[in-house]
Amino acid sequence: MSLAIKxxxxxxxxxxxxxxxxxxxxxxxxxxxxxxxxSGKSTLSKVxxxxxxYAVTAGTVELDGVNLLDLSVDARARAGLFLxxxxxxxxxGVSNANFLRAAKKSRLPEGEEIDAIKFYKEMYARMDALEMxxxxxxxxxxxxxxxGEKKRNEILQLMMLEPKYAVLDETDSGLDIDALKIxxxxxxxxxxxxxxxxxxxxxxxxxxxxxxxxxxxxxxGKIVHSGGRELALELEAKGYDWLKEExxxxx
Amino acid sequence: MVIENTDISSIAADTTGNFTFPERxxxxxxxxxxxxxxxxxxxxxxxPDWIREFRKKALKIFQDKPMPTxxxxxxxxxxxxxxxxxxxxxxxxxxRSWDDVPEDVKKTFDRLGIPEQERKFLAGVEAQYDxxxxxxxxxxxxxxxxxxxxxxxxxxxxxxxxxxxxxGKVIPTGDNKFSALNSAVFSGGSFIYVPPGVxxxxxxxxxxxxxxxQFGQFERTLIIADEGSEIMxxxxxxxxxxxxxxxxxxxxxxxxxxxxxxxxxxxxNWSSNVFNLVTKRGIAHEDAVVKxxxxxxxxxxxxxxxGVVMKGKRARGEVISIALANSGQHQDTGAKMVHAADDTTxxxxxxxxxxxxxxxxxxxxxxxxKHLKGCKNNTECDALLINPNSRTDTYPAISVRGNQxxxxxxxxxxxxxxxxxxxxxQRGLSEGEAMSLSVNGFINDLAKEFPMEYSVELKRLIDLxxxxxxx
Numbered sequence: 149m150s151l152a153i154k155x156x157x158x159x160x161x162x163x164x165x166x167x168x169x170x171x172x173x174x175x176x177x178x179x180x181x182x183x184x185x186x187s188g189k190s191t192l193s194k195v196x197x198x199x200x201x202y203a204v205t206a207g208t209v210e211l212d213g214v215n216l217l218d219l220s221v222d223a224r225a226r227a228g229l230f231l232x233x234x235x236x237x238x239x240x241g242v243s244n245a246n247f248l249r250a251a252k253k254s255r256l257p258e259g260e261e262i263d264a265i266k267f268y269k270e271m272y273a274r275m276d277a278l279e280m281x282x283x284x285x286x287x288x289x290x291x292x293x294x295x296g297e298k299k300r301n302e303i304l305q306l307m308m309l310e311p312k313y314a315v316l317d318e319t320d321s322g323l324d325i326d327a328l329k330i331x332x333x334x335x336x337x338x339x340x341x342x343x344x345x346x347x348x349x350x351x352x353x354x355x356x357x358x359x360x361x362x363x364x365x366x367x368x369g370k371i372v373h374s375g376g377r378e379l380a381l382e383l384e385a386k387g388y389d390w391l392k393e394e395x396x397x398x399x
Numbered sequence: 400m401v402i403e404n405t406d407i408s409s410i411a412a413d414t415t416g417n418f419t420f421p422e423r424x425x426x427x428x429x430x431x432x433x434x435x436x437x438x439x440x441x442x443x444x445x446x447p448d449w450i451r452e453f454r455k456k457a458l459k460i461f462q463d464k465p466m467p468t469x470x471x472x473x474x475x476x477x478x479x480x481x482x483x484x485x486x487x488x489x490x491x492x493x494x495r496s497w498d499d500v501p502e503d504v505k506k507t508f509d510r511l512g513i514p515e516q517e518r519k520f521l522a523g524v525e526a527q528y529d530x531x532x533x534x535x536x537x538x539x540x541x542x543x544x545x546x547x548x549x550x551x552x553x554x555x556x557x558x559x560x561x562x563x564x565x566x567g568k569v570i571p572t573g574d575n576k577f578s579a580l581n582s583a584v585f586s587g588g589s590f591i592y593v594p595p596g597v598x599x600x601x602x603x604x605x606x607x608x609x610x611x612x613q614f615g616q617f618e619r620t621l622i623i624a625d626e627g628s629e630i631m632x633x634x635x636x637x638x639x640x641x642x643x644x645x646x647x648x649x650x651x652x653x654x655x656x657x658x659x660x661x662x663x664x665x666x667x668n669w670s671s672n673v674f675n676l677v678t679k680r681g682i683a684h685e686d687a688v689v690k691x692x693x694x695x696x697x698x699x700x701x702x703x704x705x706g707v708v709m710k711g712k713r714a715r716g717e718v719i720s721i722a723l724a725n726s727g728q729h730q731d732t733g734a735k736m737v738h739a740a741d742d743t744t745x746x747x748x749x750x751x752x753x754x755x756x757x758x759x760x761x762x763x764x765x766x767x768x769k770h771l772k773g774c775k776n777n778t779e780c781d782a783l784l785i786n787p788n789s790r791t792d793t794y795p796a797i798s799v800r801g802n803q804x805x806x807x808x809x810x811x812x813x814x815x816x817x818x819x820x821x822x823x824x825q826r827g828l829s830e831g832e833a834m835s836l837s838v839n840g841f842i843n844d845l846a847k848e849f850p851m852e853y854s855v856e857l858k859r860l861i862d863l864x865x866x867x868x869x870x
Binding site: 197198199200220221222224225226230231233236237238239240241242246247250251254255288305309 | 816817818819821822823824825826827828829830832833836837839840841842843844
């Protein structure tokens with residue numbers, strides 16, 4: 149039982165971006181991936197989710213033994229994968245409440261209905277925890293939302309959908325400290341022995357609030373170094389150059 | 400009952416409206432349309448002489464007018480007028496209660512959910528089945544207020560003074576080939592008169608079905624709202640699928656007297672072999688409002704341009720329109736706003752969705768002449784294309800003269816972005832569900848203009864149509 153990425157090679161039609169990435173996330177663990185620009189961080193999350201722009205040329209991504217790469221985008225989601233987008237899309241004319249209800253319903257067996265009262269109770273409780281105003285339920289998804297509001301909306305969905313493995317793609321980008329704290333609170337509230345997290349981030353700052361168990365460095369499409377949370381602090385202090393030198397030395 | 404057993408075995412899936420019942424018609428005018436056909440209809444209905452003459456004049460105009468294929472689709476040439484039956488009825492007068500209605504007719508309307516709605520929400524229901532109103536019931540409250548709500552035949556027989564005053568005045572017989580056809584063979588449809596100052600609280604509603612192969616429906620509706628009165632009228636229709644074409648050519652005339660308000664709501668769901676060619680127009684007098692709220696899903700070809708002639712100062716015309724064209728369907732819809740007085744305003748909001756190889760066309764006429772002052776028009780037409788071969792066309796015809804008016808026209812054509820679908824799918828929705836949700840989001844603002852049970856029905860219809868549009 150784990151989310152296991154094995155030797156993943158993937159990229160755009162003209163360019164390979166992930167060049168043999170391997171990583172395993174067990175339930176209950178929080179992993180962080182950091183890396184210089186262009187290392188492939190965003191590509192990783194999109195490839196895992198199944199974005200059609202990217203082609204996988206080798207490797208597997210197994211969620212509890214099932215290769216996600218064989219499944220459609222929605223089947224992967226229903227298998228338990230959640231992606232908190234770096235740039236969440238707007239859905240005009242579709243209210244947040246309806247969207248969440250549809251997403252929840254898609255995980256129920258055919259013909260089963262959502263209990264409306266339970267649903268609203270849960271949604272309001274989660275929104276309160278994220279300090280989201282009730283008016284958000286009737287607003288169109290992400291339409292006119294500030295950057296911080298969009299990121300909080302991603303975490304709201306995470307909380308409502310209770311995935312097995314959640315990939316957070318630069319969730320901290322564009323957030324001020326207060327928003328960051330709220331988002332972190334939400335994520336921490338969802339930590340459990342049954343759930344694994346993969347945080348993709350640029351800055352160490354997020355990791356002060358969401359303490360990872362493992363930190364990895366993604367460079368040139370591969371994981372080149374792994375460690376505990378002190379690694380993040382080391383990167384913050386020293387940057388990535390010392391790792392580049394190490395990699396060159398190893399080659 | 401024998402019919403009952405065979406019916407059940409031939410009933411297909413509920414949601415598509417594609418089920419039929421064996422025909423049982425006492426009066427059948429035969430195929431094709433001639434002066435004999437018109438005489439036959441008048442004899443059966445006991446029409447007065449002035450209507451017989453009116454019909455015969457209309458027949459001549461219909462026969463003389465060419466098909467308007469110089470601007471409309473050539474598919475019109477596939478209508479074979481000789482192959483239709485123009486009048487069919489089981490010869491029975493409108494019923495007062497459901498218990499009296501023939502079994503198979505009742506079944507049709509049971510399936511469409513009329514009895515429940517009648518109990519809950521509506522003031523009265525007129526249901527048409529193969530030309531004649533099969534059921535008519537006006538609740539005490541509405542008739543106590545002096546509101547007249549009957550079918551068109553009863554209207555012209557029992558209320559000739561009001562009827563004749565406006566009948567054929569909003570839409571003259573010669574307006575187009577199909578208004579002429581309707582004027583020759585019309586049957587059924589509603590006649591409504593609302594006395595001055597009466598605000599009808601509950602919407603009045605009518606249903607009709609085409610159920611005979613090669614049969615056309617030509618209902619004629621006339622609604623007169625006297626000074627300061629208000630009324631909402633709702634029509635929704637489904638028709639079963641047949642191999643040969645079916646023709647629906649209705650005429651709806653609305654008259655809003657000074658300060659009156661008429662809202663006319665349609666959710667149309669014709670099956671994909673029906674030619675739906677409708678002429679709808681309202682006259683708005685001083686300070687009056689005529690509002691058309693229209694949803695067109697289904698049919699092989701729909702041509703419908705609800706119009707308002709703003710005849711009195713400060714009159715207002717509105718058309719809210721949603722159209723969905725699937726493969727093999729052409730929705731050719733729009734609006735006609737004719738300003739004929741100062742300070743009048745018109746508003747047109749049209750949203751269309753083209754799926755598969757479907758084609759949606761918008762034709763909008765806005766006419767403001769030079770001698771008027773202070774008129775305003777706002778037009779918004781948005782088209783959504785779902786698949787690579789989906790098609791949309793826009794033909795605005797805006798004629799504004801004079802320099803004291805304000806006109807605004809905005810149009811957009813878009814697709815549902817792949818990123819939007821990806822986002823929705825990543826939350827667990829299938830591609831079809833993601834597309835449905837996106838499309839419903841596109842029309843959401845307009846769907847809210849419909850009375851609640853209609854907006855539910857139209858969302859369900861859109862979901863049905865979207866099924867199979869992706870993947």
